[in-house]
Amino acid sequence: MTGITRRGVLVATVGLATPAVATERLRMAVTTTFENSGLAGHLLPKLEAATGIVVQPIVVGTGQAHTLARQGDIDLLVTHAPQQEAALAASGAVVDHRPLMVNDFILVGPRDDPAGVAGLTDVSTSLRAIADSRAPFVSRGDRSGTHVRERALWHDAGIDPDTLSGWYREAGAGMGAALNMAAGLGAYVLTDRGTWLAFRNRGPLTVLVVGDPPVDNPYAIMIVNPDRHPHVPIAAARRAVDWLTGPKGQAAIGTFAIDGAPAFYPVLDSEDPS
Amino acid sequence: MRILPLSLTKVLVEREGDRLVGPLEMTVGAGGISVVMGPNGSGKSTLLKVCHGLVTPTSGTVAWAGDQAANARRHQAIVFQKPAVLRRSVRENVAYPLKLRGVPRAERLEKADQLIARARLNALADRDATVLSGGEQQKLAIVRAWITEPEVLFLDEPTASLDPGATRDIEALIGSIDAAGTKIVMTSHDLGQIKRLATDVLFLLDGLIKERGTVEQIFDSPQSETLAAFLRGDIVG
Amino acid sequence: MNGLSDGFREAFRLVVTLDPALVEIAGLSLFVSLSAVAAASLIGLPLGALISVRSFPGRGVIVVLLNAFMGLPPVVVGLVVYLMLSRSGPFGVLGLLFTPTAMIIAQTILILPIIASLTRQSISDLWDHYRELLQSLDATPAQITATLLWDARRSLLTAVLAGFGRAIAEVGAVMIVGGNIEHATRVLTTAIALETSKGNLALALGLGLVLLILALVVNAATHALASRTMGRR
Numbered sequence: 001m002t003g004i005t006r007r008g009v010l011v012a013t014v015g016l017a018t019p020a021v022a023t024e025r026l027r028m029a030v031t032t033t034f035e036n037s038g039l040a041g042h043l044l045p046k047l048e049a050a051t052g053i054v055v056q057p058i059v060v061g062t063g064q065a066h067t068l069a070r071q072g073d074i075d076l077l078v079t080h081a082p083q084q085e086a087a088l089a090a091s092g093a094v095v096d097h098r099p100l101m102v103n104d105f106i107l108v109g110p111r112d113d114p115a116g117v118a119g120l121t122d123v124s125t126s127l128r129a130i131a132d133s134r135a136p137f138v139s140r141g142d143r144s145g146t147h148v149r150e151r152a153l154w155h156d157a158g159i160d161p162d163t164l165s166g167w168y169r170e171a172g173a174g175m176g177a178a179l180n181m182a183a184g185l186g187a188y189v190l191t192d193r194g195t196w197l198a199f200r201n202r203g204p205l206t207v208l209v210v211g212d213p214p215v216d217n218p219y220a221i222m223i224v225n226p227d228r229h230p231h232v233p234i235a236a237a238r239r240a241v242d243w244l245t246g247p248k249g250q251a252a253i254g255t256f257a258i259d260g261a262p263a264f265y266p267v268l269d270s271e272d273p274s
Numbered sequence: 275m276r277i278l279p280l281s282l283t284k285v286l287v288e289r290e291g292d293r294l295v296g297p298l299e300m301t302v303g304a305g306g307i308s309v310v311m312g313p314n315g316s317g318k319s320t321l322l323k324v325c326h327g328l329v330t331p332t333s334g335t336v337a338w339a340g341d342q343a344a345n346a347r348r349h350q351a352i353v354f355q356k357p358a359v360l361r362r363s364v365r366e367n368v369a370y371p372l373k374l375r376g377v378p379r380a381e382r383l384e385k386a387d388q389l390i391a392r393a394r395l396n397a398l399a400d401r402d403a404t405v406l407s408g409g410e411q412q413k414l415a416i417v418r419a420w421i422t423e424p425e426v427l428f429l430d431e432p433t434a435s436l437d438p439g440a441t442r443d444i445e446a447l448i449g450s451i452d453a454a455g456t457k458i459v460m461t462s463h464d465l466g467q468i469k470r471l472a473t474d475v476l477f478l479l480d481g482l483i484k485e486r487g488t489v490e491q492i493f494d495s496p497q498s499e500t501l502a503a504f505l506r507g508d509i510v511g
Numbered sequence: 512m513n514g515l516s517d518g519f520r521e522a523f524r525l526v527v528t529l530d531p532a533l534v535e536i537a538g539l540s541l542f543v544s545l546s547a548v549a550a551a552s553l554i555g556l557p558l559g560a561l562i563s564v565r566s567f568p569g570r571g572v573i574v575v576l577l578n579a580f581m582g583l584p585p586v587v588v589g590l591v592v593y594l595m596l597s598r599s600g601p602f603g604v605l606g607l608l609f610t611p612t613a614m615i616i617a618q619t620i621l622i623l624p625i626i627a628s629l630t631r632q633s634i635s636d637l638w639d640h641y642r643e644l645l646q647s648l649d650a651t652p653a654q655i656t657a658t659l660l661w662d663a664r665r666s667l668l669t670a671v672l673a674g675f676g677r678a679i680a681e682v683g684a685v686m687i688v689g690g691n692i693e694h695a696t697r698v699l700t701t702a703i704a705l706e707t708s709k710g711n712l713a714l715a716l717g718l719g720l721v722l723l724i725l726a727l728v729v730n731a732a733t734h735a736l737a738s739r740t741m742g743r744r
Contacts, residue, residue, distance in 0.1 A: 027609060027690070036709045058609060058690035059705070072598035073608050176708025183710075201710030229598055231606065328647060347649055358644045361637075361662040370658075371648050 023054055024236040028076035029065035030057045031145065032174045033103075034219075037194035037263050042256045043249070050248060053240050061174065062145045069093050069222065072229030075237050080192075080219045081145030094222035096238065098245050099267040101253050104214035105149060108179075108196060109135075109188035110204045121212035123190070124157040131159055134167045136187035138178050141170025149217070150190045179205070192217050197258035219264075221245065276342040277349045277425055278457060279303040280325060285334035287320055287481075295320045295481040296334065302426075306473030307448070307458040311465075311492075313504065313511045317481040318461035319355060322428045325459065326352045352428040357415030359403040364395055367403045368418045375422070382421075389417040393447055409440025413447060420451055427451060429460035433467060445471060465505065469493065477501050479511050518716025525717050526724070533718075537725060540698040543611055543685070544678040545729075547618035551626050552671050554619075559630025559670075560656045563638050574631065580624035585617075589687030592617040596688065609690040614698070617684040622674035629670035633663045668737055672730055679726055699725070 034040055040057045048054055055076070060068065062079045069077050070093045078100060079085060089097040107117065107126055115133040117126040130137055139161070140147040154161040161168070169187070171178045175195045182189035183203035191199075196207070221241055226234040243249045250266035257263065279301055286296040295317040302308055302325070310318045323329040324336060327347055338346035351371075360367050365386050372382035390399050393413040398406060403414060412432060419427055432448065433441040448471060452458055462468055468475060468489070475492040477485040485492060485501050496502040504510045525533045562570060562577075594600050596608045596616070607613045637659050645655050660667065682700035689696035691705060699722045706715035 027692075032708065036705075056609075056690075056692045056695060058692060060690075071600075072603070073593075174708055176710060180707065180710060180712075199710040201712050231598065326647065328643070352647050354643055354647075358640050360641070360644075360658070374648055374650050374654055 023052065024233060025054045025056065026075040026233065026237055026240060027073075028055050028057055028078065029060050029068050029074045030078045031062055031065065031080060032059055032176060033080075033192050033194040034078055035059045036176060037198040038258065039194065039253070039256055039264060043244070043252050046252050047240060047243055047249065051239050051243055053236050055240060061142055063143055066093075069224050072224055072232070074224060075232050076221065076223055076240065078219055078221050079145060080217050081148055082218060082220070083148070084145070085220050085222065089222065093225055093228070095225050096221075096223045096241055098221055098241065100219045100221040100245060101250075101264045101266055102216055102218050103193045103264045104211060105146070105153075105190055105217050106193055106196060106207055106211070106215075107188060107190055107209035108182070108205045109208045110186040111206050112186075112204075113208060115188070117188075118208045120209050123209055123211050123215050124153050126209045127154055128157045128159065130188050131157070131164070136167050136169065136185050138182040138185065138187045138189040139168060139170045140175065140178050141172045142174070144174075145217075146175060146190065146192060149215070153190070153215070194258075194263040197261055197263050218267075277338040277340045277346045279339055280426070281335075281337045281339070282324070283335045283337065285324060285331045285336065287317075287324060287329060288332045293481060295324065296331070298481070298483050300476070300483060302457070302459060304425075304457055305455075307452050307460065307471050308474040308476065309468050309472040310459070310461045310476045310478050311463065311468055312461075312478035313463065313509075316478045316511060318478055319430050320481075321478065322352065322430050322459065322461060326350060326428050328352070348422075349424055350426040350428065351419035351422060351424040353412075353415045353419045353430065353432060355430040355434060357411060359406070359411050359414060361402070361404055363400050364390060364403045364406070364414055365399045367414055368421055371418060371422050385421060389421055392450060393417045394443065407440075409436045409443065412436065412440070412444060416444065416447055416451075420456070424456060426457045426459060429458060431461055431463075433462070433464065441467070465493075477504070479504075514712055515716070517713035518720060521713045521717030522720035522724075523717075525721055533721065535694065536697055536699055536702050536718075537721060539611065539696070540679060540700070540722070541725065541729075543614045543698060544618060544675060546615045547622060547678045548626075548671060548675045550615065550619040551623040551674055555623050555626030555670075555674075556630050556660055556667060557656060559627040560634045560659055562627070562631050563634040564652070564655055564659065574628075577624045577628040577631070581628050583621060583624065585621055585681040585683030585685075586687065587683075588617055588621045589684035592620065592684065592688050608688060609692060609696060611689070611696060613688040614685045614696060617688045618678040618681065621681060621684055622678050625677060626670050626674045629673060630663075630667055633666035633670070634659050637663050665737070668733065672733060675729060676726060679722065679729075 030040065035057050044055050044057065058074065062081045062084060065077045065079050066084060066088050068074045069088065085097060088094055105123070107123055109117070114135040115130040117129050120126045139150060151161050171181050175191060176199065178189055179191060179195070179199050180201055183201055183205050186204050221244060223234065223237045223241060224232050226232040245268065247268065250268040253264050254266045282298065282300040284297050284299065287294045310321060312318055320329060324331055327336065342349055360370060365383060368389055369382040369386035372385065387399065390396055393416070395410060395413060398410065403411065406414065416429065416432065429448070433444050436444070445467065448458060472489050475487060475489055476483050477492065479500060485497055492501070493505060496505060500510050562573060592613065593608065595602050596605070596613050597603055641659065645658065650658065680700065682704055685698055686701050686704065689698070689701065691697050691701035699718055703715045703718045706718065
């Protein structure tokens with residue numbers, strides 16, 4: 001027991017002494033997918049090996065990530081809510097706002113598919129069919145990037161999600177919790193591909209609708225404005241972002257696969273000489 | 275002689291407008307066993323607490339004489355009618371007052387053991403004091419009070435509701451404390467006990483000292499009809 | 512049913528193989544919660560005793576507040592500590608957010624009312640019993656406090672263990688102020704939340720059982736130690 005305690009003391013000391021130690025350590029707020037899909041475990045060790053920079057991911061929702069950025073409690077952030085990111089950048093809270101990668105949103109649901117949407121290629125059309133059949137649908141309901149996107153898709157289908165109730169359930173929770181709920185209820189749910197591929201409690205759920213063209217889910221990376229928060233190690237943060245958005249980082253994102261299926265697509269064209 | 279005699283002058287104790295004790299005058303000198311006698315509710319316990327300084331009189335003065343009068347409390351001790359025992363061993367209980375006075379552990383435990391032997395509690399020295407019988411707890415409380423070698427020891431009904439065996443033990447203990455030179459001021463309503471122990475009897479009724487004298491004076495020639503009635507066993511007060 | 516047995520199997524595997532990741536996470540859980548218990552006891556035991564023994568203006572308010580705060584939601588404590596330790600908050604310059612220290616602070620605040628309140632209850636009862644004796648012996652306030660704390664030690668142990676139980680089991684506060692960073696601030700409860708969100712229900716349940724075992728071991732060890740050093744009753 002003393003051994004464990006001593007280890008704990010060490011951890012605590014490292015935590016306290018973070019600014020002084022030689023390795024550069026950055027804290028990066030990321031949305032659930034980044035960590036839960038396994039991408040963080042694939043990508044960040046490569047970043048450390050190449051640059052010597054340790055990036056510690058802190059998993060939060062988009063809203064909380066943006067709050068942490070405004071307060072200066074993190075150094076970097078990766079989110080997937082273009083409009084909110086634009087507002088955040090415009091407010092001056094972050095700098096170096098750059099696209100990082102893309103995946104897509106897909107519609108999963110019970111294998112017996114009571115709304116009969118399997119094989120459709122338009123998500124909005126599928127949502128209309130689900131609404132007509134009143135089959136259960138789980139919404140994130142947490143104002144996250146995915147939730148915002150889902151609401152936009154409902155509006156595209158000509159339905160105001162605020163008028164829905166009964167079969168339409170707002171989980172008020174993260175992607176994983178919403179998937180767990182849908183698996184338990186046998187409900188339809190909109191999810192990003194990365195989280196789905198890594199999700200292990202699928203139960204009756206299966207992929208029913210993949211958009212063609214895909215429902216893009218763009219991820220962007222940002223640095224917290226060092227003019228507002230001078231403790232942000234801007235040089236290290238820039239090096240990390242440069243690597244992640246550069247050829248090596250982008251290649252690493254492109255090679256990440258779950259059970260053989262690619263989960264994310266780099267934004268930098270591999271033939272691009274830069 | 276360090277703090278005796280004790281003098282109470284025009285002492286009056288009231289609580290929420292009710293008169294509990296006094297106004298009365300009283301002097302207690304060295305030596306012997308003074309017993310405050312009277313029916314329940316006559317103010318015996320309150321009078322002891324006034325003497326000990328735990329109850330401040332509404333008016334009047336409680337004065338100790340002698341060179342140590344300024345910290346008189348150090349030279350007295352009290353055992354309440356239902357004494358609290360600490361959740362510790364008998365030995366730790368008895369040694370406790372010395373612990374508060376900063377006496378080194380070995381010294382205070384040795385002294386506690388001597389007194390435990392005097393109270394014939396040896397076999398119980400390491401027991402948790404809270405599991406002792408009523409009589410054993412009372413003996414413990416008396417030697418615990420005695421351990422600081424007080425000049426005056428106040429005992430409030432030390433044998434109330436105890437069986438004859440325990441009463442006999444405690445009276446023997448009181449006798450040896452008296453013999454060691456400690457002044458004892460106690461309350462009792464057990465007439466036989468008063469005859470066996472007292473050298474000085476105060477008859478308290480309705481908060482007032484009605485009569486005071488030796489055992490012979492009080493029991494053989496009561497001056498008032500009330501005292502005579504009390505001694506006969508009539509209900510008075 | 513199947514899920515439950517998977518959970519037990521997973522817990523068994525984790526414990527038997529002494530999975531290094533598990534040892535690190537469980538060690539940090541213990542370190543954070545035991546530190547919080549130590550800090551909260553250091554403040555809560557004398558505070559509870561003081562409130563029982565001394566009367567001062569505002570005492571009633573403090574008693575009511577402590578009792579009410581026994582049910583503080585961990586998430587709220589986490590939020591308050593986050594706002595305090597945030598770079599934009601009053602203690603931001605210390606840079607403590609997302610460190611074990613921040614987690615210890617949050618859990619200390621969470622369990623301080625429990626320890627202080629339970630202490631106050633047992634000390635109050637004892638003080639009623641001891642008051643006349645200690646006053647007649649002219650015990651100083653420090654001596655009174657020490658005597659009451661020592662003699663109430665068994666019920667105080669229960670208070671301290673209640674605090675530990677709440678600390679080791681809570682997830683809301685450490686998630687917010689710790690950030691669940693692997694190798695830095697990940698503890699059993701935040702790992703359970705993470706694995707649940709990944710749909711790894713067996714692993715999550717296994718970690719939950721490990722947490723339960725850990726709590727049992729700490730309780731049993733404390734009681735064994737206590738009966739050795741405090742005597743039997």
